[in-house]
């Protein structure tokens with residue numbers, strides 16, 4: 001029987017690194033992508049040995065404008081039929097927008113939005129033609145928020161990922177291909193340091209979730225073909241609480257109370 005292949009971007013650390021063994025344990029061959037080749041090499045070697053799978057890796061800077069097309073060519077040379085795409089690589093950058101380095105903003109937009117979108121575009125036609133496939137896009141709790149002063153571009157980029165994922169998920173209904181948006185809250189990983197966000201209250205007012213738990217929730221949600229996965233009860237309250245229609249609930253309660261007694 002043909003083995004399944006999963007591509008995971010940002011697999012050298014954090015959530016992506018924790019997702020890799022979950023796929024390997026279910027017999028997926030892996031293509032791991034990030035910039036730090038030595039970390040990818042070690043992970044690929046370890047998982048290949050532990051789970052008797054084939055783990056390849058591609059070292060690439062996905063914040064470059066042409067990264068998605070280049071990566072797709074490299075993936076196709078290894079395994080043209082991809083069963084799962086995990087768009088996980090992403091960065092934040094703390095600071096007031098007006099003072100942020102323009103090149104950092106541009107790299108974040110390429111990595112968080114353009115590469116994720118275009119890689120999905122390249123992978124999808126094959127999945128649709130085969131009638132099966134899964135895409136897991138790592139968005140964020142930030143994607144539900146109206147905005148993030150002090151991290152405005154990052155928040156907006158994750159709103160994009162959430163909206164994009166929901167949009168194509170609906171388009172793909174009935175195709176056998178599912179799209180899941182994973183929306184973690186603060187998570188212990190390299191993210192905080194890379195985003196220069198260690199000083200932010202957000203990462204200190206509550207204990208961050210472990211990357212392993214977040215990966216597990218995302219993996220299980222993707223397997224069940226859920227649309228949106230928010231790991232952690234508190235995070236779910238933050239994501240969906242503001243959307244509770246209290247006026248609508250009060251209206252129904254009043255309708256019940258003001259109706260004739262039976």
Ligand SMILES: NC(=O)c1ccc[n+]([C@@H]2O[C@H](COP(=O)([O-])OP(=O)(O)OC[C@H]3O[C@@H](n4cnc5c(N)ncnc54)[C@H](OP(=O)(O)O)[C@@H]3O)[C@@H](O)[C@H]2O)c1
Nearest residue numbers: 010012013014015034035036062090140186187189190191
């Ligand atoms: N941690 C949180 O609090 C949190 C909360 C919500 C959402 N998220 C999202 O979760 C995803 C994973 O982040 P994480 O928390 O696991 O952070 P992390 O530990 O910093 O991992 C980020 C991964 O992305 C890769 N990456 C970063 N820039 C890249 C580039 N230019 N080209 C290729 N790969 C690149 C990194 O590998 P290399 O450095 O080796 O390239 C690393 O493997 C991101 O999309 C992030 O926005 C995180």
